[in-house]
Amino acid sequence: MVLSIGFCGLVCATLLVYGCSQKATIEIEEVPTLAHVMDPLLNDASEVFWDSAGFIDTYEGTTDLTPTTEEGWQKVIDAADEITRLSAVLQEERYSLNRPAWNELSKSLVAAADRGRQSVVDRDGAELFEAGAQLYQVCVACHQTFWSNNRFAIDE
Numbered sequence: 001m002v003l004s005i006g007f008c009g010l011v012c013a014t015l016l017v018y019g020c021s022q023k024a025t026i027e028i029e030e031v032p033t034l035a036h037v038m039d040p041l042l043n044d045a046s047e048v049f050w051d052s053a054g055f056i057d058t059y060e061g062t063t064d065l066t067p068t069t070e071e072g073w074q075k076v077i078d079a080a081d082e083i084t085r086l087s088a089v090l091q092e093e094r095y096s097l098n099r100p101a102w103n104e105l106s107k108s109l110v111a112a113a114d115r116g117r118q119s120v121v122d123r124d125g126a127e128l129f130e131a132g133a134q135l136y137q138v139c140v141a142c143h144q145t146f147w148s149n150n151r152f153a154i155d156e
Ligand code: HEC
Pocket: 034, 035, 036, 038, 039, 042, 043, 046, 090, 102, 103, 105, 106, 109, 135, 136, 138, 139, 140, 142, 143, 146, 147
């Protein structure tokens, strides 16, 4: 009994020290984890695309999500810029581990972001919707390839 408590104390103390030193490293280097790059960074930027295109049907009627103000369109441009920035972040070696398919998928984010940016220039809501769909396909493709315990994956 005494032994097992002693053992637990040792394990807990080790975990505490490990936990602290890990935190310190993150604070000094300020390198976000991959999960943080995904969510909130990439996820939030992508949601601007998805929330700025298409229609929502409710009992009250149909709402067109296409931006109606300059601010609304500008938000999409900002999101496209952020997605482009994060594509480059994902291609850093610490995330890509030099995997060619990873880098290709990361670059595909830029193609979708560029398409969204052009749709803003053209004020083309339907095209923005297509850009959002293209963006989503890149997320799914990479998750299917590189996210082994993806909760959305289909069991084989
Ligand atoms: C280059 C590959 C790649 C691309 C492209 C990619 N993801 Fe991910 N994503 C991953 C991997 C790998 C994980 C698992 C990360 C982990 O949990 O350590 C992940 C996890 C996530 C998560 C869960 C994060 C968490 O809390 O664990 C979200 C949300 C997410 N991605 C959103 C997106 C969205 C939105 C897009 C598209 C706009 C996208 N991802 C594109 C590789 C990618």
